[in-house]
Every structure is written in C-alpha cells, then in structure tokens.
Amino acid sequence: MTQLLELYSLFENCLARLNTGEDLETILAQYPQHAAELRPLLTAALKARKPGGLLRIPASAQIDSRTRFLAEAHRRQSRPKSFFPRLSFAGALLSSLVLLFAGIFGTGFASADTIPGETLYPVKRVVEQAQLALTTNQGSRLNLEEEFDRRRVAEAEELEQKGLTESVKVAGRLEVLSDETWTVAGLKLNLTPEQVAIARTLTGSYIEVIGQIRGEDGIEVESLELRLFTFSGTLEAIQDNEWTVSGVKVLVMEFTQITGEPQVGKRVDLTTLHYDEDYFLALTVRVTGGSSSNEPKETNKSGKNSDKPVITDSVNDQLEATKVPTKTPEPKESESTREPEETKRPDSDGDNKVTETPKPTETRQPTETPD
Amino acid sequence: MTADFPRHPGLYFYPMGFPLTPDMDIDGLLVRAHQFDPQALAQLHDQLYPQVYRYVAYRLDDPQACEDISSEVFLRLLDVLKKKAQTVLSARAWVMGTANHLVMDYYRKKYRRKVENLDNHNHLSDHPSPEGETESKMIHQEVRDAMLNLTDDQQHVIALRFSQELSLEETAQMMGKTVNAVKVLQYRALAALRRQLDRRLK
Numbered sequence: 321m322t323q324l325l326e327l328y329s330l331f332e333n334c335l336a337r338l339n340t341g342e343d344l345e346t347i348l349a350q351y352p353q354h355a356a357e358l359r360p361l362l363t364a365a366l367k368a369r370k371p372g373g374l375l376r377i378p379a380s381a382q383i384d385s386r387t388r389f390l391a392e393a394h395r396r397q398s399r400p401k402s403f404f405p406r407l408s409f410a411g412a413l414l415s416s417l418v419l420l421f422a423g424i425f426g427t428g429f430a431s432a433d434t435i436p437g438e439t440l441y442p443v444k445r446v447v448e449q450a451q452l453a454l455t456t457n458q459g460s461r462l463n464l465e466e467e468f469d470r471r472r473v474a475e476a477e478e479l480e481q482k483g484l485t486e487s488v489k490v491a492g493r494l495e496v497l498s499d500e501t502w503t504v505a506g507l508k509l510n511l512t513p514e515q516v517a518i519a520r521t522l523t524g525s526y527i528e529v530i531g532q533i534r535g536e537d538g539i540e541v542e543s544l545e546l547r548l549f550t551f552s553g554t555l556e557a558i559q560d561n562e563w564t565v566s567g568v569k570v571l572v573m574e575f576t577q578i579t580g581e582p583q584v585g586k587r588v589d590l591t592t593l594h595y596d597e598d599y600f601l602a603l604t605v606r607v608t609g610g611s612s613s614n615e616p617k618e619t620n621k622s623g624k625n626s627d628k629p630v631i632t633d634s635v636n637d638q639l640e641a642t643k644v645p646t647k648t649p650e651p652k653e654s655e656s657t658r659e660p661e662e663t664k665r666p667d668s669d670g671d672n673k674v675t676e677t678p679k680p681t682e683t684r685q686p687t688e689t690p691d
Numbered sequence: 692m693t694a695d696f697p698r699h700p701g702l703y704f705y706p707m708g709f710p711l712t713p714d715m716d717i718d719g720l721l722v723r724a725h726q727f728d729p730q731a732l733a734q735l736h737d738q739l740y741p742q743v744y745r746y747v748a749y750r751l752d753d754p755q756a757c758e759d760i761s762s763e764v765f766l767r768l769l770d771v772l773k774k775k776a777q778t779v780l781s782a783r784a785w786v787m788g789t790a791n792h793l794v795m796d797y798y799r800k801k802y803r804r805k806v807e808n809l810d811n812h813n814h815l816s817d818h819p820s821p822e823g824e825t826e827s828k829m830i831h832q833e834v835r836d837a838m839l840n841l842t843d844d845q846q847h848v849i850a851l852r853f854s855q856e857l858s859l860e861e862t863a864q865m866m867g868k869t870v871n872a873v874k875v876l877q878y879r880a881l882a883a884l885r886r887q888l889d890r891r892l893k
Contacts, residue, residue, distance in 0.1 A: 324875075325871065325874075325875075327878070328871075328874040328875050328878045329874060331874070331877075331878050331881075332859055332874050332877070335852075335877075336859075339856055360882075360885045361878070361881040361882055361885055362881075363885070364881050364882075364884045364885040364888060365853070365881055367830055367833075367834055367888065368834050368849055368853045368881070368884060369853050369856075375744075375745050375748055375749075375854075375855075377740070377741045377744050377745070378754075378758075381744065381757075381758045381761070381762075382737065382740050382741070382744070384758065384762065385736065385740060385758070385761055385762040385765060386733055386736045386737060386740070388762050388765075388766065389732065389733075389736050389762070389765040389766065389768075389769070390729055390732055390733060390736075392766050392769055393727050393729065393732050393769055394727075394729070396727070396769060396773065397727045
C-alpha cells in the first residue's frame with residue numbers, strides 16, 4: 321500500500337513538473353524504474369491538458385450570466401414573503417387554528433357544547449381534529465383521542481335524552497347486561513342477530529359503533545368494530561412484554577406482528593387496542609428507522625389505522641386469553657399523512673470532508689466504465 | 692490522511708484561484724451575498740464565473756450549452772445562498788460540483804435523445820481556424836469523448852486538474868476529498884483515460 325501511495329505521489333510530482341513545461345522524457349529519465357508505468361499515463365495527461373493555455377472567457381457570456389444572476393436574485397428577494405415562510409402542514413394548520421380560535425373566543429366557545437345536527441357542531445369537530453394534529457406527545461394525543469371519544473358518548477346521551485335522531489359514531493366498552501341488552505359506554509344498542517354474533521366475540525372490548533341514534537330507542541347499529549389506535553414514537557424501554565413508546569405503555573404479545581428489529585432508541589409505528597386504563601395492546605409493531613431524538617412524527621389525525629392488521633385465528637385465541645376478543649376491523653383511510661420536510665442528503669462517503677460537495681441533481685454516469 | 696490546508700468552521704470561502712485585492716474581505720462578501728446584496732452578488736459571480744466557464748468548456752464542445760450551464764450554476768447558487776449561510780462551506784467547491792452535475796445531466800439527456808452521434812464532429816469545422824488549432828481541437832474532442840466512459844469522480848478530477856491547472860490541494864478541497872484520495876483518484880482516472888484512448892485508436 322505504501323508502495324502504491326509512493327507511486328501515486330510520484331505521479332503527482334511528474335504531473336506538477338509537466339505543468340511547469342518540463343519535457344516528458346526528461347522527467348521520466350529520473351525515474352527509470354517507473355518509466356514504463358508512468359509514460360502512458362503522462363502522455364494521456366499531456367493530451368488531456370487543454371491546449372493553448374487558459375481559455376479566454378467571452379466577455380458577453382460573463383455579462384449575460386451576471387445579469388441573469390442579479391435579476392433572479394432581485395426577483396426572489398422582492399417576492400412578497402408569505403406570512404409563514406415555507407408554509408408547512410403544521411404551519412397551515414396553526415394559522416387556521418389561530419383564526420378558528422379567534423372566532424371561537426368571540427362566540428364564547430359556542431361550539432363546545434353543541435351536539436350533532438346543530439350548526440356549530442362541525443366547528444367543534446374541526447377544532448378537535450386540529451388539536452389532535454398539533455399534539456405531538458404520543459401519550460397526550462392518545463388521552464385526547466379518548467377524551468374525544470367520551471365527548472361523542474356525552475353527545476349521544478344528550479341526543480338520547482332529547483329524543484333526537486342523528487347519525488353517530490361512538491366508542492367505548494361493549495357490555496351485555498343480564499337482560500341481553502347490549503351497550504357501548506352505557507348507550508343502548510339495537511343489534512341484528514348477525515351483529516349479536518359479532519358482539520359476543522367483542523364483549524368487554526373497547527369498540528367503535530357507527531349508527532343512527534333514535535332517542536330512547538338507542539342506537540340502530542350499522543357497524544361495530546374494534547377501536548384501533550395507531551401512533552408512532554421512539555421505543556424507550558423494553559421490559560419483558562411491556563414496552564414504553566414515547567411514554568405510552570404498550571403490551572407486546574406473542575401474536576403481535578413485529579416488522580424489523582425493535583431496539584431501544586428506534587422509531588416504531590404501532591397499531592394498538594385499548595387494553596385498559598394504563599395499557600395499549602399492540603397488534604402490529606413496525607420499526608421504521610434508526611434512533612431518533614426528534615419529536616415524534618405526526619401520526620394520522622384520526623388515530624385510525626391505515627394498515628390493516630391481519631388478525632389470525634391464533635391471534636383471536638390469544639386475544640381471548642387476554643380478555644380482549646376481536647374481529648378483523650375494517651381499515652380506515654388515514655385522513656392525513658405528511659411528507660417529511662426536506663431530507664438532508666447523506667454524505668456519499670466517509671472521507672475526511674473538507675468541503676461539502678453539492679449534489680444539486682442526481683447524476684448517473686452516462687455509461688458504464690470498465691475500470 | 693488530513694488535508695494539507697486549514698479548515699474553517701462555518702462560513703468560509705477560499706480565495707485561492709484568483710487574485711484578491713488586499714482590502715477585499717471574502718467572508719464579508721459572502722455574508723453580504725447571503726443577504727442578496729447586489730454588489731456582493733455581482734462580485735461573487737465575477738470571481739467564480741471564469742473558473743466555472745473554463746471547467747464546463749473543457750467538458751463540452753458546444754459554446755451555447757457551455758454558457759447556459761455556467762449561468763444555470765449561478766442561478767442554483769442563489770438557492771444555497773438563500774438558505775443558511777453555513778451551507779456554503781466553500782462557494783467555489785459548490786459551483787464546481789454543480790457544474791459537474793449539470794454537465795453530466797447534459798450528456799445524459801443527449802444520450803437519451805440520441806440527437807447527435809457523438810463521433811460526428813462536423814461542427815468543429817464550422818469556423819475556419821488555423822491548421823494547428825483545428826488539430827488540437829480534434830485531440831481535445833477525442834479526450835472528451837473518451838472521458839465519457841469514466842466514472843463521475845474520474846471525469847470531475849480530470850476536468851478540475853486540466854481545465855485550469857488547479858493544484859492538487861485545490862482539487863481536493865473542491866471534491867471534498869483528502870489530498871491522498873485525490874492522488875489515487877487522478878492516477879486511476881488517467882489510467883482509465885489512457886485505456887479509453889487506446890481503445891479508440893484500434
């Protein structure tokens with residue numbers, strides 16, 4: 321290796337001397353033992369040297385280029401700056417939120433107590449979605465989702481008391497009373513025989529029900545399924561089957577589908593069930609990348625799953641064992657996914673970088689090189 | 692294996708290849724260029740332009756494309772200047788690297804379009820020129836064509852070193868490599884060039 325390095329250095333010396341105008345043969349005569357090796361390369365170097373000294377730069381070209389350069393700089397600078405430079409999704413959301421909140425304060429949180437069917441009710445839901453989107457802490461985000469679930473139940477209770485008919489979506493524990501009355505979070509459900517069969521497998525689970533509430537008659541159920549919570553975060557601890565992901569306690573069971581190699585410090589995407597007050601039960605865990613100290617990435621707003629977890633029979637059995645029976649849930653389209661902001665180009669080599677070589681465009685070699 | 696010249700943290704720009712008047716503060720120039728000060732931008736442009744132009748002209752035999760690419764390099768420099776000042780560790784290395792990529796893009800597009808047969812250089816004789824000049828032009832075209840079969844880095848190192856006789860250290864700085872790495876690279880590049888030239892003779 322040192323010999324090779326010497327050869328490379330020797331070659332560099334020869335090149336430098338060629339550049340000063342020394343004759344090729346004179347130079348080679350000093351290194352007779354390397355002459356045969358160096359001659360073809362140095363002849364190539366002589367050919368590669370641009371003939372006729374330094375190229376004269378056409379003045380018009382330089383002036384044209386300078387004019388374009390300055391004009392473009394001026395154009396960019398005079399472009400009105402947007403209120404939020406490089407407006408991101410969160411930025412856009414924030415600005416709309418500010419406006420929203422301004423409006424809401426003005427009407428004394430008029431929307432907060434609304435129930436489905438009232439004019440301001442959609443405002444309430446939009447504010448909630450925005451709140452969710454802006455909460456980056458995974459633990460508080462999940463709490464918020466549950467809080468919103470409780471609000472839906474409270475709204476349904478109010479509709480029930482007022483004897484109104486409205487479309488509702490409520491989530492809570494599915495229970496069956498001794499008189500075969502099915503309830504979710506205390507709300508009465510009207511189930512078809514087929515739905516009862518499904519409900520039996522879901523008893524005790526935290527589920528989501530979509531249907532029409534008809535006053536005191538309860539909810540005429542259109543669908544019932546497990547309520548899934550998806551989120552992503554940094555894996556902070558693994559203790560037996562109890563993992564901590566960005567402060568959230570997650571149970572990882574045998575049936576949990578794990579993709580990638582989970583290690584403390586890595587980022588993971590999870591699809592979970594609400595197990596009890598303190599724990600979420602992981603159905604799928606996907607390791608998405610290396611260690612990251614960044615804030616958790618935004619997950620999809622609705623907290624709904626976008627990957628359909630495959631729940632096999634054995635999973636069902638085990639869920640049974642953990643008293644969280646299940647059925648395969650319908651996947652929901654995630655409402656928003658967000659592209660990561662600009663990614664930094666990784667350096668292509670680990671060499672001692674003196675300067676950063678820019679890569680404004682991806683380049684490929686025009687042809688393969690037999691080297 | 693460290694570079695033979697000092698490194699400077701943050702914003703820095705090496706005034707190596709061109710003469711600077713003593714009162715010219717190159718750091719200050721880049722700071723002002725970052726703020727899009729027109730005078731600073733004009734100075735920066737005029738200092739870097741000749742090197743970029745020579746580099747591109749070395750690699751392509753098409754005066755119009757050469758002007759376009761050189762100009763494009765500077766428009767792109769605005770993007771970098773506009774961002775954080777410290778991304779311009781060396782504006783010169785940046786513009787030369789960008790020139791390299793744009794030249795590679797140019798050739799890629801040309802191959803894709805197959806507009807022109809690379810071995811067809813009738814346009815060389817468009818303008819009557821002295822016998823000797825035509826011959827050296829032919830030789831250089833031969834080198835250019837042969838270079839296209841080299842790797843990206845090999846082409847870049849040859850163009851940097853031979854378009855304007857940059858020193859080994861300057862070349863290393865522009866490529867973001869160590870001096871020793873450049874020694875190895877240029878040796879291999881010229882060996883590869885030699886092979887390509889020989890192949891063409893057969």
